[in-house]
Amino acid sequence: MSTLNSFRTGPDEGGHFGIFGGRYVAETLMPLILELERVYTQCKTDPGFQKELASFHTHYVGRPSPLYFAERITEKLGGAKIYFKRDELNHTGAHKVNNCLGQALVARRMGKRHIIAETGAGQHGVATATVCARFGMECTVFMGAEDIERQKPNVERMRLLGATVHSVTSGSATLKDAMNEALRFWVSKAESHFYIIGTVAGPHPYPAMVRDFQSVIGIETKQQMMEAEGRLPDTLVACIGGGSNAMGLFHPFLDDPSVRIIGVEAGGYGISSGKHAASLTGGRPGVLHGNRTFLLQDDDGQIIEAHSISAGLDYPGIGPEHAWLHDMKRAEYVSITDDEALEAFQFCSRLEGIIPALEPSHALAHVMKIAPKLPKDHLLVMNMCGRGDKDLAAVLGHLAKRGKPI
Amino acid sequence: MTKRIVERFAALKAENRAGLVIFITAGDPDPAVSLEILKGLPKAGADLIEVGMPFTDPMADGPAIQAASQRALKAGMTLKKTLDLVRAFRESDKTTPLVLMGYYNPVYIYGVDRFLEDALKAGVDGLIMVDMPAEEDEELCLPALRKGIAFIRLATPTTNDERLPKVLSNTSGFVYYVSILGITGTASADTKHIEQAVTRLKRATPLPIAVGFGINTPEQAAAVARVADAAVVGTAVVKIIADHPKHPTETVAKTLAFIGDLAKGVRTARAGA
Structure with missing residues (x-):
């Protein structure tokens, strides 16, 4: 961990987060x-x-969005106490x-x-x-x-x-x-x-x-968790395409060193397949769309097409502040495959009566991996950043293709 | 090196005519044909040459130059091969200024220092980097200038008077005026606008002013040549390459013939004015 006084002061005047960002x-x-x-x-x-x-x-979006204790998923996984930040309940169904x-x-x-x-x-x-x-x-x-x-x-x-x-x-x-x-x-x-x-x-x-406009997610979460549990959460998990819902949840907690922060990228068919959208796990720094960040690219600096089952995560780059947090090791970044996300999609629908979008299904799939190993008093917040209605047709198609119709 | 550019504009001035700048994408439609076209450009009438470095995501380019990049990449083009192309061109031409134009990422991945070293050795005279505004000068512009490679800046209709000095600082060779709001090959500016813009730039810099984006015909090139120091034609050239995909000899001949027409327009512009 770095000796920085704060992780929340960036970017500098030129828009840089360390070597990332820019114009x-x-x-x-x-x-x-x-x-x-x-x-x-x-x-x-x-x-x-x-x-x-x-x-x-308050009046148009419907904020604050609830911080919901996902009791049945918590029970089923048998470990950490899992909360969903319900940004899928916003007007228009996402963050x-x-x-x-x-x-x-x-x-x-x-x-x-x-x-x-x-x-x-x-x-x-x-x-x-x-x-x-x-x-x-x-x-x-x-x-x-x-x-x-x-x-x-x-x-x-x-x-x-x-x-x-x-x-x-x-x-x-x-x-x-x-x-x-x-x-x-x-x-x-x-x-x-x-x-x-x-x-x-x-x-x-x-x-x-x-980030500032999305930080309302993390600011509310902090307050709601204090009300619900009287303390900060132990772990935050959010999915990442460009990374706006994740940054919105993470940023208010960056200077709380006890809070573990995990971003979940889209692993597509798996990192080793080369068909994924995990730019931090499988990419390297480059310049695209106005900023320097981690990109999926070849040895000539040509951008490689990303792949994810989720259209919202199907992007070969990531926000520059995530690239910086990754380099500074303040946040961890992992990846989840298409299949794992599909499983989480169904898991959540059946256990909580919440149909998640495919994007947060990636975050949930990672929660399903880590929660069982965590103690019961471990407070975990996952950003439920979108609802899954939009994905129904695609998911049904994928499940049928895999011989696992609902 | 900047010297070739300076000498070429001095010669044009002595002839009292504007220059013709031709853009082609390196490796389009394939490396061999691309080299043939490149080698033929000076004789066909190009006074300066811009060679596009292919990139998957050319954000300032319209469909024609996007497609040229795609053709080149598909034919196996890389930045290293682009430099090879320049080196091969320099074997037969020591005087025509050649600048590389493109986007930063391939250069960044190649490594800035190594790129500048290799570009200079290959015979590159200048760089036009579309996504490198003055705000990021430390990264490539200043190292290039220190090496003696010109860094040619784009000025646009949105570059206001307040900003102009910043855009004109740390620049050399010439200034490239983007005459339209938009990407390459989409619209054409009217001559009146171009004339006013060139006058404004001339008041702010002693550098020659080349005008590009939206110049498609010998007539348009001639009109620009009356008011600017050079006219840049890219999309119209690249389209000819795209239209003759099957027969390399024909591709080269048609492309160079078109450049001959453009050159005629540019060279007679002021005489006819």
Whole structure:
């Protein structure tokens, strides 16, 4: 462990977390992100902005989300006391809305009425389309053609909410390519459009800004755990694609050394298969989408397509702050395969009556591995960051393919 | 080395004409044909050459140059092979300035110091790094300048007066003005806008100004040549390569013929004005 006084002071002025982060973008976008940084810095300390955000949290999103004691899963696993942070109960069914709401309010301050977003599982796209409808903004969402196929209900929701959904066919036609197209579109509309990035990645100030908007998850968890148990949790577990739900849960606890922090990446068919989305476990540092972070790439620096059963985790990179926490060894990062996640998906549905999204099913699969070995007074919090309705068709298909229909 | 670029722009100035900058992607459609095209460029009328370093995720490029990168990567292109290509070109041409254009990640993985060393040895004169704004100068720009490799900056319609000095600092060779808001090969700027932009840049820097993005025809190249120090054509060239995939000789001939037309436009622009 490092001798740093605090893990919560980053990034530095240039947006760096150690060697990670930064602002690796085309000149066309530089003036925009500098302006965004200026306005966002004001918003952070503006009581009026914070009050408005809090009011929308309460009345529109439905925050605070409950901290739920998963009693039956705890019993079944026979070890640690397991709590779910229920961010799947938010309006729109995932944690994504926390960030979209915040950024939409920033966009409104900047006088921007046109919003761009990229989406993988469609949760960020839906959340963006939702806040755009609420604030009367025009919304354009970029989504990989393959993801459109995997996440049809979310595509329909976005369209119903008034958004234009662009199908992206370049590259692997998933989240990475959706982000490329969103950036290309943004360059062409730089003066009128605001880009709501959905995760703790991209050029500074996005990783810090998205983290701040998602930190409401960890702040509430801390308070709720104090109320429920009178002390801090012992372990936090969250799934990681770009890493926004995880960073939101982790960040308020980074300076509590007794709290063990575990991020769960998507292991796809297994790390050794090469078909996965675990950039910390199976990648190395590089520069993509405006920041330096761990990336899946070959020896020539070409980006390798990620694979995960979960469209929301199917990304070859990870937020730069996670890369830094990994290097500093403040957080641990593990991976879970497609099959393990599928099993957790069913396990949770049957034992708790909660159908999790495939993304937090990865986190739960890891909880299923570690909880039995932990003592009964060990407090474990897992972020239930999304609900699984959107995944039903895909999961049923996968189970049938594996000869294990429900 | 920066010297070749400086000398070329001095010669163009002496001739009272603008230069033609041609972009091709290294290894497109394959390494052998790509070398043939590259070798033919100076004679066809290219005054400066930009060689694109293929990358899987070219965020500032439109479909045509994205596809060129994909073709090259599929044909086995790597950054090392791009440098080999430059070295082979330099065997027959010691005077035409050649700059590499692309995205940072392959360079970062190659290793900045080793890359600069090898690029200089291969005969590279400058770098245009799309995703390296002035804010990240410590990383590649300053080491390149110390080596004597020019670092050519992109200025765009969003580069306001407040920011311009920062963009023009730590730069050499020439300034590349991106004349549209957008990615390569999508739209064209009107000449009036370009003229105003060049005038604004000229007030701020003694460096030559090349203008690119959206120049597709000899007529458009000529229009830009009347107001700027050089016109850059990429997408239109790459499209010709894409349109002739089966016959290497034809690919080379058609590409170079088109460059001849562009050169004619550029070379006669001011005489006709």
